[in-house]
Amino acid sequence: MCGIIGIVGQESVSPRLYDGLTLLQHRGQDAAGIATCHEGRLILRRGAGLVRDVFSTGDMQRLEGTMGIAHVRYPTAGTSGQAESQPFYVNSPYGIVMGHNGNLTNADVLKRELFESDLRHINTQSDSEVLLNVFAHELQDLKPSTNLTADMIFSTVAAVHRRCRGAYAVIGMVVGRGVFAFRDPLGIRPAVIGHRQSETGTEYAIASESVALQGLGFNLLRDIAPGEAVYIDVEGNLHTEQCAQNPVLSPCIFEYVYLARPDSIIDNISVYKSRLRMGETLARRILQERPDHDIDVVIPIPDTSRTSALEVAVNLGVKYREGFIKNRYIGRTFIMPGQQLRKKSVRQKLSPIDLEFNGKTVLLVDDSIVRGTTSGQIVQMARDAGAKKVYFASASPPVRHPNVYGIDMPAVEELIAHDKDTAEIEKAIGADWLVYQTIEDLIEAVRYDKHPIEDFETSCFTGEYITGDVDKNYLDALEKLRSDNSKRQQSSADDLIVL
Numbered sequence: 001m002c003g004i005i006g007i008v009g010q011e012s013v014s015p016r017l018y019d020g021l022t023l024l025q026h027r028g029q030d031a032a033g034i035a036t037c038h039e040g041r042l043i044l045r046r047g048a049g050l051v052r053d054v055f056s057t058g059d060m061q062r063l064e065g066t067m068g069i070a071h072v073r074y075p076t077a078g079t080s081g082q083a084e085s086q087p088f089y090v091n092s093p094y095g096i097v098m099g100h101n102g103n104l105t106n107a108d109v110l111k112r113e114l115f116e117s118d119l120r121h122i123n124t125q126s127d128s129e130v131l132l133n134v135f136a137h138e139l140q141d142l143k144p145s146t147n148l149t150a151d152m153i154f155s156t157v158a159a160v161h162r163r164c165r166g167a168y169a170v171i172g173m174v175v176g177r178g179v180f181a182f183r184d185p186l187g188i189r190p191a192v193i194g195h196r197q198s199e200t201g202t203e204y205a206i207a208s209e210s211v212a213l214q215g216l217g218f219n220l221l222r223d224i225a226p227g228e229a230v231y232i233d234v235e236g237n238l239h240t241e242q243c244a245q246n247p248v249l250s251p252c253i254f255e256y257v258y259l260a261r262p263d264s265i266i267d268n269i270s271v272y273k274s275r276l277r278m279g280e281t282l283a284r285r286i287l288q289e290r291p292d293h294d295i296d297v298v299i300p301i302p303d304t305s306r307t308s309a310l311e312v313a314v315n316l317g318v319k320y321r322e323g324f325i326k327n328r329y330i331g332r333t334f335i336m337p338g339q340q341l342r343k344k345s346v347r348q349k350l351s352p353i354d355l356e357f358n359g360k361t362v363l364l365v366d367d368s369i370v371r372g373t374t375s376g377q378i379v380q381m382a383r384d385a386g387a388k389k390v391y392f393a394s395a396s397p398p399v400r401h402p403n404v405y406g407i408d409m410p411a412v413e414e415l416i417a418h419d420k421d422t423a424e425i426e427k428a429i430g431a432d433w434l435v436y437q438t439i440e441d442l443i444e445a446v447r448y449d450k451h452p453i454e455d456f457e458t459s460c461f462t463g464e465y466i467t468g469d470v471d472k473n474y475l476d477a478l479e480k481l482r483s484d485n486s487k488r489q490q491s492s493a494d495d496l497i498v499l
């Protein structure tokens, strides 16, 4: 998952793009970029690091213009360095920049086609550069005149849908012409559009999550529909069109479990409320398995599990206590690159308040157990703080399968649950008792009350890949390329080339 944002405004957009990126920082901590357009020129600044580290005051002054796009990156392809930070740029036709959230599952085939038939060169390992070049090729293929129309953008997106597989929520800008955005035909990754009235006219913004629009003073209009494209021309006119043959809204359920901020609304569902309901269904399950439990206190593992843990406590009728304090200067652990860094950061990030553990039977609640990096260490920390017994509950089911749609969990062996049943995982993380949410309850908690979402992308829990093109060969190749081990080797290889 990455974060995307774009604005067509009446006044300078770069300060707002910057602020928007900080509101989307939880979606990507590795790299950031902003591209603006001023007097027919493109201004682009991108680099590795957190938003606050990438842009200097001087950069912000240079990023002039009333139209622009921006991106925060959490890589799922290629490396995490500056060269693959986004937005990407191609100079023809018109000059296009693009930022992408998601992951293409047919990037290799497309890359070959681009080279052999479309005569385009891809210079990185990033699938997003592939996506931009497919877009540019298809737009070029329309033999466009100097007058770029909304219909030409829509025909191009329709062609992108025909060629690309996987997940893509995209923000792009055509230099001097306008900003466009689109979502893949399954709407796996989120994107919303909002507007605001300024003294001189209407401004539009598009972002991965509504929290970014809200924070910038835009009113949420709606989600971009799966398969739909949106184009806001430089005059500020909004054009929209459905560009897919058979769109079926199937958002990634992990957005609700962990990825998104709780104060966002995705596909008309409040992430916060879905997490509260996850707590309710999890408590129901706990009571089914242990009607006569002896839990003294429910303790969340900050940050993301707080909302669900609160509702677990309320529904069990047990005290809720903040037993771990989070160091506010450390980011999200799960999206850090490399297991060593992730492991080290758990103890730097969380420290226990001993008196909440001492002599008590505690129920620790987390939103998910993926590699088990957090849960294993946290159970030990609870014991070291004097807990009598340590129970553990996960607000989502066991993560047993790689994700190929924009979450970097490529190697099945790295997932703690891949070859274990619940009793074995319980043992591996050192808990006295472990309970998981079921997939049925998770879906019920997110969908709630007959919400019209037809399907969810649930592959990391179920192994069912909704795009229908992910088989064992694909997963084996992905694992070879992107497991922690191979990434370590790749980055040392990169260093050699640079030297």
Ligand SMILES: O=P(O)(O)OC[C@H]1O[C@H](OP(=O)(O)OP(=O)(O)O)[C@H](O)[C@@H]1O
Binding pocket: 258, 301, 302, 303, 304, 305, 331, 332, 333, 334, 335, 366, 367, 368, 369, 370, 371, 372, 373, 374, 375
């Ligand atoms: O089993 P693991 O591989 O450890 O992954 C799961 C953990 O990682 C995430 O926390 P993270 O620290 O990334 O972010 P948060 O502060 O938003 O909870 C998630 O909330 C779990 O706590």
Ligand SMILES: NC(=O)CC[C@H](N)C(=O)O
Binding pocket: 001, 002, 073, 074, 075, 076, 077, 078, 100, 101, 102, 103, 104, 126, 127, 128, 406, 407
């Ligand atoms: N997590 C994402 O959305 C990643 C986008 C893209 N696949 C990249 O690696 O840059």
Ligand SMILES: [Mg+2]
Binding pocket: 301, 302, 303, 304, 305, 366, 367, 374
């Ligand atoms: Mg967490």
